[in-house]
Amino acid sequence: MNIIDIRNIFKIYEIGDVKVHALNDVSLRIDKNEYVAIMGPSGSGKSTLMNLLGCLDTPTSGVYNFTGENVGEMDDNDLAEIRNREIGFIFQTFNLLARSDALHNVELPLIYAGVSASERKERARKALIDVGLEDRVYHKPNELSGGQRQRVAVARALVTRPSIILADEPTGNLDSKTGREIMALFNEIHGQGNTVIVVTHEEDIARHAMRVVRLLDGKIEIDEPVTNRIVPEPVA
Amino acid sequence: MDIGETFRMAFSSLRANKLRAILTILGVAVGIFSITLIMTIITALQSSIESGVSALSKNTFQIQKYPAINMGGPGSRAKYRNRPDITLEDYERLDELLTSAKYIGAEEWQFGEQVQYEGDETNPDVSVAGITAEAQNTNDWIVEEGRPINEGDVDRANPVCVLGADVKDNLFPPHINPIGLTVKVSGRPLQVIGYYEKQGDMFGQSRDNFVAIPIGQYHRMFGVHRRSVNITVQSFGDEDYDEVIDEARGHMRTIRKVEPWDEDDFEIFSNESMLEEMNEITGGVEIGAMVVGFIALLAAGVGIMNIMLVSVTERTREIGVRKAIGAKKRNILTQFLSEAVALCLLGGAIGIALGVGLGNFAGSLLNAQAAAPFGWIVGGLLICVAVGVFFGAYPAYKAANLDPIEALRYE
Numbered sequence: 030m031n032i033i034d035i036r037n038i039f040k041i042y043e044i045g046d047v048k049v050h051a052l053n054d055v056s057l058r059i060d061k062n063e064y065v066a067i068m069g070p071s072g073s074g075k076s077t078l079m080n081l082l083g084c085l086d087t088p089t090s091g092v093y094n095f096t097g098e099n100v101g102e103m104d105d106n107d108l109a110e111i112r113n114r115e116i117g118f119i120f121q122t123f124n125l126l127a128r129s130d131a132l133h134n135v136e137l138p139l140i141y142a143g144v145s146a147s148e149r150k151e152r153a154r155k156a157l158i159d160v161g162l163e164d165r166v167y168h169k170p171n172e173l174s175g176g177q178r179q180r181v182a183v184a185r186a187l188v189t190r191p192s193i194i195l196a197d198e199p200t201g202n203l204d205s206k207t208g209r210e211i212m213a214l215f216n217e218i219h220g221q222g223n224t225v226i227v228v229t230h231e232e233d234i235a236r237h238a239m240r241v242v243r244l245l246d247g248k249i250e251i252d253e254p255v256t257n258r259i260v261p262e263p264v265a
Numbered sequence: 266m267d268i269g270e271t272f273r274m275a276f277s278s279l280r281a282n283k284l285r286a287i288l289t290i291l292g293v294a295v296g297i298f299s300i301t302l303i304m305t306i307i308t309a310l311q312s313s314i315e316s317g318v319s320a321l322s323k324n325t326f327q328i329q330k331y332p333a334i335n336m337g338g339p340g341s342r343a344k345y346r347n348r349p350d351i352t353l354e355d356y357e358r359l360d361e362l363l364t365s366a367k368y369i370g371a372e373e374w375q376f377g378e379q380v381q382y383e384g385d386e387t388n389p390d391v392s393v394a395g396i397t398a399e400a401q402n403t404n405d406w407i408v409e410e411g412r413p414i415n416e417g418d419v420d421r422a423n424p425v426c427v428l429g430a431d432v433k434d435n436l437f438p439p440h441i442n443p444i445g446l447t448v449k450v451s452g453r454p455l456q457v458i459g460y461y462e463k464q465g466d467m468f469g470q471s472r473d474n475f476v477a478i479p480i481g482q483y484h485r486m487f488g489v490h491r492r493s494v495n496i497t498v499q500s501f502g503d504e505d506y507d508e509v510i511d512e513a514r515g516h517m518r519t520i521r522k523v524e525p526w527d528e529d530d531f532e533i534f535s536n537e538s539m540l541e542e543m544n545e546i547t548g549g550v551e552i553g554a555m556v557v558g559f560i561a562l563l564a565a566g567v568g569i570m571n572i573m574l575v576s577v578t579e580r581t582r583e584i585g586v587r588k589a590i591g592a593k594k595r596n597i598l599t600q601f602l603s604e605a606v607a608l609c610l611l612g613g614a615i616g617i618a619l620g621v622g623l624g625n626f627a628g629s630l631l632n633a634q635a636a637a638p639f640g641w642i643v644g645g646l647l648i649c650v651a652v653g654v655f656f657g658a659y660p661a662y663k664a665a666n667l668d669p670i671e672a673l674r675y676e
């Protein structure tokens with residue numbers, strides 16, 4: 030079954046008299062445990078598409094079936110629940126809570142999932158260890174490097190054990206070494222049977238995936254499998 | 266998420282903005298403070314009155330020309346002044362007629378007098394009571410040493426006196442027994458025949474700084490028609506108390522020839538009636554305090570709303586993040602509501618602590634017992650919650666309904 034199935038999606042912004050077709054008749058199906066890279070030049074609609082896939086945004090028109098259910102018919106609470114339970118979202122700009130330490134940031138989705146405080150702390154700590162931040166648990170975002178922040182964001186996305194990971198330029202702010210580490214992490218998550226969708230404009234990063242979807246001006250231009258796939262070394 | 270968790274989060278977010286939180290809290294604190302302060306003073310006074318240090322002794326009531334507490338507006342004083350004085354003859358008639366009473370005494374008071382013994386003198390703040398013998402019973406003045414003023418002293422207007430405990434202590438060193446000595450009261454030599462037991466203070470005033478003399482002697486010293494006589498009556502017990510009051514009222518009307526259609530030209534008051542009047546006054550003050558407190562809370566509430574709106578705007582991105590990772594509307598709603606309530610509760614707690622503290626301090630100056638108006642403390646905290654919910658509702662609603670994507674994009 031397609032975990033993601035979008036058909037004829039349009040996302041149109043109207044600024045004054047000008048209409049921007051951020052997404053222009055996009056249809057896309059993604060199966061469980063696929064590893065997809067979304068590419069395209071700046072402004073081509075990658076983030077817009079990711080926000081739609083992540084149930085954060087709603088399309089101007091078109092249908093989105095998430096695990097067989099029509100997202101357009103869900104109310105705010107249902108959407109919040111899907112975001113919380115099914116989706117791990119890693120933002121282009123981290124979006125960590127500036128005043129909270131790493132542990133609390135990672136705990137946050139578990140709070141809204143209704144997990145008890147003690148279990149929450151344990152799982153959050155474990156998620157931070159998994160991304161190699163065991164000695165940065167009580168650091169606030171402004172006390173962390175860019176790569177460390179990115180990893181906190183990854184830990185937060187993974188802590189709820191979502192079945193689908195959406196990462197918008199997860200390596201955009203990182204040096205190539207840290208970038209490779211993050212990609213190795215994704216590879217591992219994918220290896221555990223989860224679905225991973227990564228937005229990137231770097232060919233090297235895209236080659237970690239098994240399928241590449243190329244956007245141009247809000248349209249899918251190319252949708253093809255990756256032939257020369259890079260399989261990173263597992264994280265130590 | 267349980268309540269404890271919610272409030273921990275609320276307080277930690279208030280800590281992040283200490284100064285602003287404190288300023289906002291101040292408004293609430295002032296409102297709640299003004300209410301609790303006044304309520305504490307009132308409660309302290311009331312509990313003091315009620316717990317036995319009553320103005321009158323048990324089963325006793327007083328008949329006077331003037332009411333105990335004058336609450337009428339301007340001009341009401343004139344109404345009482347125009348009543349005929351209660352005379353010693355009125356008292357004597359009542360003493361004959363009112364056979365059901367245990368004791369009936371008459372007394373007149375002169376304030377601000379001086380007592381001298383040889384070279385020593387008291388401050389000119391001693392009260393002189395001209396009394397009949399039974400007034401000592403109705404007042405519960407118990408002679409510690411010597412003898413009380415008796416019927417014979419009163420009949421012959423003997424130049425004798427019984428000292429209140431303070432006067433005795435102020436004028437004589439402990440090793441001197443004043444009985445049999447002659448003191449000068451307001452310049453007149455009187456022989457000390459005894460002194461009374463200490464009665465203690467009420468409302469910060471000593472009740473022992475007086476000298477009792479036979480009423481006839483008092484009239485010689487201060488004139489007969491200077492002031493109306495107070496009559497104090499004691500019944501045998503609780504059961505016949507109201508009856509005795511009614512009878513006394515009837516006899517007084519007869520004695521003073523009050524026409525059936527006229528109202529009494531005298532006041533009868535008991536501890537109960539004084540308490541009632543006291544409560545009427547405090548009731549007025551209570552309402553005043555509530556109005557002041559209410560206005561202050563209203564202003565504080567507007568302040569809370571303003572701060573919460575600012576906070577929502579400032580934290581738009583935070584709200585976006587929370588929603589993006591699964592916060593539901595009601596999570597955001599409770600988060601901001603509980604912050605508003607936490608602000609109000611903090612303010613309320615400070616206000617209550619200050620109010621009860623200062624109220625009791627003021628009460629202690631009046632020698633009232635320490636008290637805490639529990640009803641008002643609980644009520645005050647509930648009011649705080651209500652203010653927080655009411656004024657926090659709109660900002661919280663606004664936050665809860667932010668669109669996650671718009672909120673995340675907010676700069």
Ligand SMILES: Nc1ncnc2c1ncn2[C@@H]1O[C@H](COP(=O)(O)OP(=O)(O)OP(=O)(O)O)[C@@H](O)[C@H]1O
Pocket residue numbers: 042043044049050051069070071072073074075076077078230
């Ligand atoms: N809120 C908005 N209002 C108006 N136009 C918008 C809005 N969000 C996106 N757009 C427009 O939609 C188009 C696609 O934006 P999007 O953010 O999806 O691009 P992107 O592919 O993620 O680019 P980048 O690689 O720079 O992140 C852009 O032309 C942008 O101007």
Ligand SMILES: [Mg+2]
Pocket residue numbers: 075076077121197
């Ligand atoms: Mg983008």
